[in-house]
Amino acid sequence: MRKSVLIVAATLFMLSGTVNAQQKIGHLNSMDVLTVMPEFKQMQDDIQKQKDAYTKVLEGMYQDYDKKQKDLQAKSQDKSTPDVILETMIQELQQLQQRISDFEDKVNGDLQKSQQDKMKPINDKYLKAVKEVAEANGYAYIIDVASGAVAYFPDKTNDVTELVTKKLGVTAGTTAPKTGN
Secondary structure (H helix, E strand, O other): OHHHHHHHHHHHHHHHHHHHHOOEEEEEOHHHHHOOOHHHHHHHHHHHHHHHHHHHHHHHHHHHHHHHHHHHHHHHHOOOOOHHHHHHHHHHHHHHHHHHHHHHHHHHHHHHHHHHHHHHHHHHHHHHHHHHHHHHOOEEEEEEOOOOOEEEOOOOOOOOHHHHHHHHOOOOOOOOOOOOO
16 A cells, blocks of 8 residues: 555656756747837848849939940941951959949848848847847747747756757768777
8 A cells, every 4th residue: 555655656756757847948039020010120221222222323324235235236337447446445343343243242142241240239139139038938948930940948957959069970070980999
């Protein structure tokens, strides 16, 4: 009888541990949060102003290219135009095309960098708020449904990276399995 009571008590103890081990998981849509933040709206406005400024410059370059291309077509149809002039015009057109391409590449790089620089403090603020909400409300994990990523998880809790790498016979930072030597 005493043995069965101990078994029942041990079972209840284990079940209560299992219930306590359950973790609260939440979800959010980061895009819904970010798009209502004033800082995010300001960033979008700033980036759009940059794009508009670059677009004006590019439009001028495209107009210049179109004009030079039409001049070249007109000169090439005039049989009295010397080949040296046509070759020079072709070279100028190719150089302008290369400058336009280089400028577009630089613009894209500048816009990406500017957006990343402006987004970092916004993202930091967002993640801080997510962490505070998670901790205040007892969430172990918060999943972002917009990206499919985990927006919050407690540091060093339930991290099985070391266990998996050990099982695979590798250590963090390496890809080759350990040998028995």
